Amino acid sequence: MIPLSIWDKFKKIKNDDWKSLLKLSTDFQSTYYFNEKTNERFGFHFYATLVDEQIIQESALPALLTKKFESLDDLHRIVPIADIHILKNPRDIEQKLLNGYVLVTLDSDKNRFGFIAAQKEIVRSLSQPEIEFSVIGPKEAFVEAIGQNLNLIRKRLPIKELISQEYTVGKLSKTKVAVLHIEGITNKDNVDTVKQRIKNIEIDTISDSSNIVELLSDNSNSLFPQLLDTERPDRVAAILAEGKIAIIVDGSPHVLIAPTTLIEFFSAFEDYFLNWIVATFFRLVRFFAVVFSVLVTPIYVAAMTYQYELIPPDLLGILVTSRRTIPLPPILEALFLELTIELLREAGARLPTKVGQTIGIVGGIVIGTASVEAGLTSNVLLIFVALGALGSFTTPVYKMGNTIRVLRFPFLLFAQFWGVLGILFCFCILIAHLLRLTSLGRPFLAPIYPLRVADMKDTLIRAPLQKMYRRPHVLRTQKPKRFNKKKAENPKDIDE
Amino acid sequence: MQSQTIPNNLKISPYLVFYVMISMQIGIGILGYQRIIADYAGHDAWISILILGVYIHIVLWMMYKLCEMVNGDIITVHEFLFGRFISKVASFAFVLFYITYLLSFILNFIEVIQIWMFPDINNFAFSVLFLLLAIYIVYGGLRTVVGICFFGTILPAYLVFTFTFTLKYADFTHLLPIWEHKFTELLQASYHMSLTSVGFEAILFIYPFINQPQKSKKWAHIGVATTTIFYTVLAIIAFSYFSKKQLENTIWATLSMWQMVQFPFVERFEYIGVANWCLILLPNICLSLWIASRLLKRATKLKQRKGAILISAISVIIVTFFEKGVDIERFNQIVERMSFAFVFVYVPLLYCLSLIIKKVKKT
Numbered sequence: 001m002i003p004l005s006i007w008d009k010f011k012k013i014k015n016d017d018w019k020s021l022l023k024l025s026t027d028f029q030s031t032y033y034f035n036e037k038t039n040e041r042f043g044f045h046f047y048a049t050l051v052d053e054q055i056i057q058e059s060a061l062p063a064l065l066t067k068k069f070e071s072l073d074d075l076h077r078i079v080p081i082a083d084i085h086i087l088k089n090p091r092d093i094e095q096k097l098l099n100g101y102v103l104v105t106l107d108s109d110k111n112r113f114g115f116i117a118a119q120k121e122i123v124r125s126l127s128q129p130e131i132e133f134s135v136i137g138p139k140e141a142f143v144e145a146i147g148q149n150l151n152l153i154r155k156r157l158p159i160k161e162l163i164s165q166e167y168t169v170g171k172l173s174k175t176k177v178a179v180l181h182i183e184g185i186t187n188k189d190n191v192d193t194v195k196q197r198i199k200n201i202e203i204d205t206i207s208d209s210s211n212i213v214e215l216l217s218d219n220s221n222s223l224f225p226q227l228l229d230t231e232r233p234d235r236v237a238a239i240l241a242e243g244k245i246a247i248i249v250d251g252s253p254h255v256l257i258a259p260t261t262l263i264e265f266f267s268a269f270e271d272y273f274l275n276w277i278v279a280t281f282f283r284l285v286r287f288f289a290v291v292f293s294v295l296v297t298p299i300y301v302a303a304m305t306y307q308y309e310l311i312p313p314d315l316l317g318i319l320v321t322s323r324r325t326i327p328l329p330p331i332l333e334a335l336f337l338e339l340t341i342e343l344l345r346e347a348g349a350r351l352p353t354k355v356g357q358t359i360g361i362v363g364g365i366v367i368g369t370a371s372v373e374a375g376l377t378s379n380v381l382l383i384f385v386a387l388g389a390l391g392s393f394t395t396p397v398y399k400m401g402n403t404i405r406v407l408r409f410p411f412l413l414f415a416q417f418w419g420v421l422g423i424l425f426c427f428c429i430l431i432a433h434l435l436r437l438t439s440l441g442r443p444f445l446a447p448i449y450p451l452r453v454a455d456m457k458d459t460l461i462r463a464p465l466q467k468m469y470r471r472p473h474v475l476r477t478q479k480p481k482r483f484n485k486k487k488a489e490n491p492k493d494i495d496e
Numbered sequence: 497m498q499s500q501t502i503p504n505n506l507k508i509s510p511y512l513v514f515y516v517m518i519s520m521q522i523g524i525g526i527l528g529y530q531r532i533i534a535d536y537a538g539h540d541a542w543i544s545i546l547i548l549g550v551y552i553h554i555v556l557w558m559m560y561k562l563c564e565m566v567n568g569d570i571i572t573v574h575e576f577l578f579g580r581f582i583s584k585v586a587s588f589a590f591v592l593f594y595i596t597y598l599l600s601f602i603l604n605f606i607e608v609i610q611i612w613m614f615p616d617i618n619n620f621a622f623s624v625l626f627l628l629l630a631i632y633i634v635y636g637g638l639r640t641v642v643g644i645c646f647f648g649t650i651l652p653a654y655l656v657f658t659f660t661f662t663l664k665y666a667d668f669t670h671l672l673p674i675w676e677h678k679f680t681e682l683l684q685a686s687y688h689m690s691l692t693s694v695g696f697e698a699i700l701f702i703y704p705f706i707n708q709p710q711k712s713k714k715w716a717h718i719g720v721a722t723t724t725i726f727y728t729v730l731a732i733i734a735f736s737y738f739s740k741k742q743l744e745n746t747i748w749a750t751l752s753m754w755q756m757v758q759f760p761f762v763e764r765f766e767y768i769g770v771a772n773w774c775l776i777l778l779p780n781i782c783l784s785l786w787i788a789s790r791l792l793k794r795a796t797k798l799k800q801r802k803g804a805i806l807i808s809a810i811s812v813i814i815v816t817f818f819e820k821g822v823d824i825e826r827f828n829q830i831v832e833r834m835s836f837a838f839v840f841v842y843v844p845l846l847y848c849l850s851l852i853i854k855k856v857k858k859t
Contacts, residue, residue, distance in 0.1 A: 307613070312763040421613060424771040428778050429629055435643040436636040449643045450509060 019045075022097070033061070035069040042069065045103040046118070055081070055118040056102060064104070072106055072114040083117030098174075123148055129231050131398050134270035141231040146176050146250035149233075153180065153246070153255075156237035161185070167198050169212070173205035176250040177212065180236075185243045187476045193440050194245050194258060209252035216247075216258070218438045223406060225399040226439040228264055229254040235269045243477035245440075259440035261447070261474065263459045266290065268396035271462045279462040286394050287460060293391030294408045296384045297334045298415035298423050304330035306419035322378035331416040333377050337385040338408065340367060345389070345405075446474035502704050508642050510712035517696050517719030519645040519779035524604040525692030526727070527773070530734040530749040537685035538740065539670055540677045542731045544685035548693055549724030551686075555840060556696055556720055558847040560713055563703040565850060570700040571794055573846070577853050587795035590701075591807075593838060594788035599811055600831045601780050602626065603824050605773060606815070612751060612770045623815045626781065627808040633782045634789065634804045638705050641782045648779035652772045656726075658765060659733055661757045666736040690840060691832040692727070695780065696720055697839045701787045 022028045027049045034041055042064065044056070059080050067078040072086050085096070093113060097103055100119030106112075126148075129141035142149045150164060161183045169177050177198055181191050197216050206212065209229060217226045227247075230236060236246045236255050247256040266286055271279040303310050304323065311319065326333060344363035348356040368386070372379045388408070395401040407430070414422030437444035447455030452473045457463035469485040471477045533541035566572045570590070574583035602623050609617050633640050699716060706712045734749045737756075746752050757765035789803035798806070818824060 307764075307767045309764045310762055310767050312758075312760065315761065316763075418614065418617070420767050420771040421609065421774060424774040425625070425629075428775055429632075431647050431775075432629060432633045432636070432640070432644060435633070435640045435647075445643070449646050450512070451646070 022094075028097075033065060035064065036066055037068045038070055040069060041107045043103075043105040043107075045097070045105065046101070047097060050098070050100040050120060051102055051118040052120040060102065060116050060118065069106075070108075072104070072109050072112050075104065075114045075116065079116060081116055081118075085115045087113050087115065121145065121147070126152075132230060132232050132235070132269060132396060134268070134273065136273040137270060138232070138234045140233060142233060142253045142255055144251050144253055146178060146248055149248050149253075149255065150178065150180075152233040153236055153240070153248075156233060157182070157240060162240065165195065167195075169198060169201050169203070170206045171204045173207075175206040177206075178248040180240060180246040180248065182240055182243070185241070185471070185477050185479050186245060187243065187478065190245055190259060190440055190442075190475070194247065198247075206249065207251070209247070209249040209254045209256050212247060212249050213256060216256075218441065219436075222433070222437055223403050224262070224434070224437060224444070225265070225397075225403065226258075226260065226437065226444065228257040228260040228397065229399065230257060230269075230397075231255070232269055238269075238272070241482075243471045243475045243479075259442040259475070260444075261439070261442075262434060262444055263448070265397045265400040266395060267458070267462070272465070276462050276464045280460075283460060283462060286396070289391035289394040290404055293388040293404060294411060295423065296388045296391075297338060297381070297408060298411040298426075299420075300381055300384055301330045301334050301412060302415040302419040302423055305416060310420065319378070319380055322380045325375045326378055328376065330381075331412065333381060334385070334412060337371075337377050337381060338412070340371075341385055341389045342405070442474055447472070450474075504707070506637055506639065507705050507707040508639060508702075510706060510708055510710075511715050512642050512646065513699065513702075513706060513712040514715040514719040514722075515646045515649045516642060516698060516702065516779075516783070517716055518723055519648040519776070520695030520698050520783060521693055521720070521723040522649075522726075522776060523692075523695060523780045524601055524608070524773075524777065526730070527608060527750045528746075528748040529689060529692040529727070530731050530738075531743055531746055532688050533685040533731070534735065534740075534743050535685075536688060537677045537681045539672075539735050540675055540682060541685045541689075542671075542728050542735065543675065544682045545689055545693075545724060545728045545731055547682060548686040548689050549721070549728075551840065552693060552696065552720050552724065553717060555843055556699070556716055558844055559697065559700050560703075560709075560716070562843070562847055562850060563700065563709070565854070568704050569702075571791065572704075573850070577846075577850055584795050587791045591788050591791045591795070593834060594784045594791070595807060595811060596827075596831055596834065598781055598784040598788070598807075599814055600828060601777050601784070602811065602815055603818055603827065605777050607824055608748070608751075608770060608773065612748075612766060619818070620812065620816050623812050627785075627812060630778070630782045630785050631804050631808055633778075634786045635801060638702065638786060641779070641786050642702075644782050645779040648775050652776050655769065655772060658757045658769070659730065659753060662733055662737045662753045665756065666733060668732075668736045670736045670739065671732065687836065688832070689727075690836045691828070693723070694835045694839050697843070698783055698787065700843075701790070702783075 019030070022045075025047070027047055028045070029048050030043060030045045032041055032043045044061070046056070063078045063080065064075075068074070069078060075084050075086065085101075087093075087096075088111060090113070093103060096115045100117070101115040102118050104114035104116060106114070123145045124143055126140045126143060128139045132141075140152065142152065154162065159182070162180065163183050164178050164180050166176055166178045169175050179191070179194055179198065194216070198212075201212075201215050203211070203215065213225060213227045213229065214220050219226065231253055236257065239257050240246055244260075245258050247258065249256070267283065268286075271283060274282070304319065308316060323330075328336070340363070344359065344367075347359050347363075351359060364386075368382055371377045372382055389405075392401055392404045395404055410429075411423060411426045414426040416422070418425065434445050435449065443450060446452065447459060454470060455472045455474060457468050458472070466485070469482050471480055471482055473480070530541075533544055537544050562573050563569065566576045571583050571587050574586045606617065606619055606622060609622070633644055636643075696716070696719075703709055730750065734743065734753065737753060738746060738749065743749060751766050751769060754766040754769045755764070759765070762768065785804055785807060788807050789800045792798055792803040792807070793800045818827070
């Protein structure tokens with residue numbers, strides 16, 4: 001589409017000038033009709049691709065043709081559509097037309113313009129969450145349309161305190177961005193920070209909420225995502241109630257959550273639907289998987305290159321036997337396999353699902369066994385690398401999974417430099433980096449540092465729902481308590 | 497050089513002082529202090545640790561009194577007592593003190609690595625990388641530095657359990673008879689324990705950064721007491737595990753004890769132990785760097801960022817000039833004297849002086 005900001009060049013726009021540029025698009029239509037009662041000529045101007053013609057034909061046009069239509073003010077009275085504006089400034093025309101309004105002009109009233117809302121909403125139907133799938137729990141996921149997403153959230157939080165404020169971001173894309181919070185719970189500073197940062201965004205197009213993540217992050221050079229994105233309306237409703245802020249971006253099926261902490265990226269929302277002991281167990285498994293996934297190949301490299309004394313004799317025997325015929329040093333062997341896994345993942349992600357599956361089988365079985373048989377890699381390392389890859393896929397948030405996968409490469413390099421010492425050194429770097437990270441100015445490592453024992457109820461463990469009667473301290477909410485603890489527990493004595 | 501007011505969002509919670517104390521006290525000395533104190537007081541040396549521990553509490557109490565007097569750090573104390581010029585001189589002295597402190601950590605750690613892991617590790621490369629990391633942390637402000645203190649205490653805490661492996665072979669009769677040595681011998685051992693126990697003087701410099709410093713007092717004392725108890729227990733374990741002759745020949749007693757640790761998946765645990773020291777030393781180095789660069793800023797108006805880089809560069813240059821072994825031994829002796837003089841002699845003197853000067857000023 002032609003950028004219409006050329007409008008601004010005209011200091012005074014004559015009332016008919018607005019047409020000259022619009023006419024260049026073939027989907028822009030102008031038609032003229034005569035009112036049956038007054039015989040006034042009026043014009044309909046709209047982008048055929050943006051408006052719903054059914055609305056025009058069934059509601060707007062019959063009314064304007066048959067009922068008495070003398071001045072533009074009559075629009076409010078005779079057209080059965082609520083969203084009608086009458087404006088004087090020709091500069092507003094462009095924006096309204098592009099937002100899916102129909103411009104109504106009246107020959108006898110050339111200084112004013114009437115607008116009738118007739119947006120065509122192309123929405124896809126709700127589908128199941130694909131990234132954050134859960135066996136138990138709600139099965140609806142967000143879609144691309146902002147209105148529908150808001151509807152999904154409002155249905156779960158039918159309270160007037162749920163405030164949504166809309167902004168337009170992007171000079172060309174004019175993307176709608178809505179900031180949601182619950183008045184009276186959410187910390188005001190946090191809300192203001194988000195709003196201020198959204199207002200300050202200077203960019204031409206926004207393609208997805210991921211763009212907003214990058215632009216809102218405290219440190220956009222970090223490997224770690226600092227805003228959580230989710231496709232689950234239930235999760236968004238829950239975090240809003242917790243006192244956080246949700247950001248909906250039009251055209252993106254992922255809603256952003258801020259501020260977040262590192263721990264949150266490892267908690268699946270399904271945890272809250274399971275028994276708390278089971279959920280805690282799963283969480284611990286997940287944490288172990290992540291640590292294992294990052295460290296296992298580096299430790300292999302460290303032990304095989306420098307500190308083989310670390311490994312007990314029996315285990316060392318197995319390792320040495322498996323490595324006996326391998327011509328490559330451990331680091332190359334590890335890099336070879338790790339990169340193979342990354343290749344498989346990347347190929348699988350870029351291909352259609354069915355072909356992707358085939359690639360997975362070909363890669364996993366054929367390349368794996370073949371490289372071991374060819375003597376390029378040891379089968380022990382193959383097990384480690386495969387397990388490590390599996391571990392990295394257990395992170396419930398996709399973006400964090402990517403981070404975890406990249407994270408092992410610096411560890412590998414340091415392991416090659418200084419063995420176990422290098423791994424620990426790299427770990428120190430990681431901790432230092434995480435300590436410096438903030439999400440909307442709130443510490444990213446909370447509640448571990450700064451330590452808040454009360455907030456630990458929803459971290460490595462998932463405490464019973466009734467024990468989590470306080471909102472996280474780190475959010476500094478206006479109402480620290482969620483519900484009355486005593487009422488919820490309702491203790492009964494043995495003989496009652 | 498007015499003591500600037502610190503914005504609240506840069507301050508740390510009082511309880512974090514606990515971790516600062518522990519992580520600053522536990523440094524390189526813990527790896528081999530047992531032999532040194534046993535040289536003077538034999539199997540009674542654990543009493544010396546307790547004696548020193550009591551003295552540390554008194555000194556810590558004095559430090560808090562000094563800081564409370566002016567509601568600022570030790571430089572403000574100097575300014576209050578002796579005027580601006582002396583306080584500037586003192587700042588420079590402390591900058592030098594912390595640079596040597598920092599050097600002693602890096603040099604000793606490199607030595608440990610050379611003896612236990614990599615005989616040929618490059619002094620230059622290692623110190624550059626380590627200090628770059630320290631600079632990165634210092635750039636995050638005191639909150640990040642204290643965060644490193646926190647993790648430097650919490651994460652390696654599991655190592656405490658590894659010492660239980662030696663209990664199987666411990667013979668506690670080694671400790672008997674109790675109090676066989678002269679009191680002067682015990683005091684001598686206490687003196688040589690001092691380098692291992694210092695670090696808590698950091699409170700003199702971070703005091704203005706503590707939120708409600710009154711509340712932090714309790715935590716500081718608990719922290720110091722924890723370290724003292726830990727040192728005592730570790731010494732007792734070492735004395736009962738090693739025979740007297742053995743201990744005389746064991747430079748790194750703590751590391752040697754790890755040779756007893758065995759897991760089904762780890763054969764030689766001391767490698768992991770030494771590697772863990774990376775994380776334990778990091779707080780010491782970072783906080784030293786932070787203190788030195790901040791003092792430099794207060795004395796010369798040099799930006800703290802630039803100061804941190806300058807100090808690190810100087811440290812790296814000095815580290816590359818050091819030779820193995822003898823040099824470091826001599827250097828450690830200097831650091832020991834210096835830290836003892838500062839923490840255990842100068843601070844009490846300063847406290848007494850402050851009482852007198854306050855009286856004089858009143859009248």
